[in-house]
Amino acid sequence: MIDITKAEVDILVQLQKAETETVHIESFLNDVEKEKSILESKLTDFQSALNKLKSDFDLIAKACFDAELEIKLNDDRIEKSSANLKKANSKDYPLLQREIDNNKKRRETLENLYLKHLEEKESQEKVLKEQEQLFVQLTQQIRSEQENIDNKSLTDRERLAEHRVKREEIARTLNKHLLSRFNEISEASGGLAVVEVRDELCRGCFMNIPPQLYIEVRRSTYLIQCPHCNKILYHIETLSQ
Numbered sequence: 001m002i003d004i005t006k007a008e009v010d011i012l013v014q015l016q017k018a019e020t021e022t023v024h025i026e027s028f029l030n031d032v033e034k035e036k037s038i039l040e041s042k043l044t045d046f047q048s049a050l051n052k053l054k055s056d057f058d059l060i061a062k063a064c065f066d067a068e069l070e071i072k073l074n075d076d077r078i079e080k081s082s083a084n085l086k087k088a089n090s091k092d093y094p095l096l097q098r099e100i101d102n103n104k105k106r107r108e109t110l111e112n113l114y115l116k117h118l119e120e121k122e123s124q125e126k127v128l129k130e131q132e133q134l135f136v137q138l139t140q141q142i143r144s145e146q147e148n149i150d151n152k153s154l155t156d157r158e159r160l161a162e163h164r165v166k167r168e169e170i171a172r173t174l175n176k177h178l179l180s181r182f183n184e185i186s187e188a189s190g191g192l193a194v195v196e197v198r199d200e201l202c203r204g205c206f207m208n209i210p211p212q213l214y215i216e217v218r219r220s221t222y223l224i225q226c227p228h229c230n231k232i233l234y235h236i237e238t239l240s241q
């Protein structure tokens with residue numbers, strides 16, 4: 001049992017007011033941060049999709065380059081065989097001729113492949129450029145939205161700092177046993193440690209407290225917690241104002 005004076009009940013109620021304000025603003029600012037990070041993840045998602053487009057484009061550009069190189073090597077082979085053909089004897093002639101014919105057919109296949117890759121490369125390049133431009137626009141838009149959010153919540157961040165200072169100032173004037181009990185309950189119940197009892201009803205959990213306990217709360221000579229929700233109870237008569 002912790003003894004308590006009416007003045008201490010006053011301080012507890014003041015501390016609760018500051019705590020409630022602090023928790024309220026903190027929760028609002030948390031939502032603000034969430035809103036900002038949702039915007040940020042939109043940007044990250046877009047960036048990932050863009051990176052995928054870039055790597056697909058790099059692959060098709062490489063395929064184009066390879067096909068072009070292969071055509072050139074094939075042309076070199078045709079040219080070499082044609083030169084050899086001119087000085088070939090009757091035995092080598094048909095072999096070389098067949099080799100040239102085969103490589104010419106191969107050239108057609110390679111050419112078709114190259115054109116297919118080229119077409120794909122050009123279409124991907126177009127999409128990539130459009131998406132890159134969109135990304136620049138989206139980045140500007142999101143940065144500006146985030147800045148707006150920051151500007152709008154600036155006052156709240158200042159208010160939060162003030163309420164935290166106020167809470168600390170009040171806490172310093174409180175008996176350390178009461179303060180540690182207050183902190184324990186507040187932490188366990190999302191920032192609500194001290195509640196009023198009116199007409200035998202706890203305003204924290206809206207359950208009735210036993211009549212004898214109600215009398216004790218009104219007398220307020222020791223710290224009383226709600227038997228249901230564990231919060232510290234006070235009665236309005238106890239307060240000095």
Ligand SMILES: [Zn+2]
Binds near residue numbers: 226229231
């Ligand atoms: Zn209760």
